[in-house]
Amino acid sequence: MEIAFFIMALIILVSGIGVIVSHNPIHSALWLVANLLTVAGLFANLDAHFLAVAQMIVYAGAIMVLVLFVLMLLNLKTERPSSASVMAKVVAAGFGIAFLWMIVPLLNRSFEVFEGPAVGVQGTVKEIGKLLYTKHIFPFEFASILIMAAIVGAVMLSKKKYRQ
């Protein structure tokens, strides 16, 4: 069972680097879709069944499709965009590696006494629904207001002429 984790982790790392390295933004979007689908696979590996499907439907199926729509609407391939200088890229990558150098041993040391529980908690739709509707009912209802505010905001921002 562990080989599945290592294969998916490798795909996640390669596609993550592909997002930031690709020159064409559509290639970056496609690498990100591969990343999101593989993270959904990791969720399924961790018994989070509802979240695995929700990740595929919402993230890879709605958000990335929206991003690709916008990319193809804007049709950006006419000019070659300037990128940061080589020195800036080296410094940024250096900071990233330094941060990881400090954080990863700390994570390994802090969590090395954790063993998996005897029976993993099953994140099925039934269990998540029970929690969402009893203990987290207020954030759940507030999330619907948040989505409505986002819809109104997106429509207002896309209008051509701003009328009172």
Place this chain on the structure above:
Amino acid sequence: MVPVSYYLTLSAIMFTVGVVGVVVRRNSIVVFMCIELMLNAVNLSFVALSHYLGNLNGQIAVFFVMVVAAAEAAVGLAIIISMFRAMKSVETSNADQLNG
């Protein structure tokens, strides 16, 4: 079972890759995609720890992070479209004036 620190290490690496992407890239849409990469790394941390602690509240948190990410995607892309209409470009180095 894989130790939980493997999942957390993977999440830390993905988060760092997202941060480096936000700093280095100049295209607004690619910056937005690197923000989504960071949010995914945090989601992975939440789900891994929820599994290893036997507590479902971590997965509820991921649910709400996804809701917020979807709302942010809609509004952020609307802002990018408005920026393109005003400046004919989505490069961040062109957006250097507050009024116009």
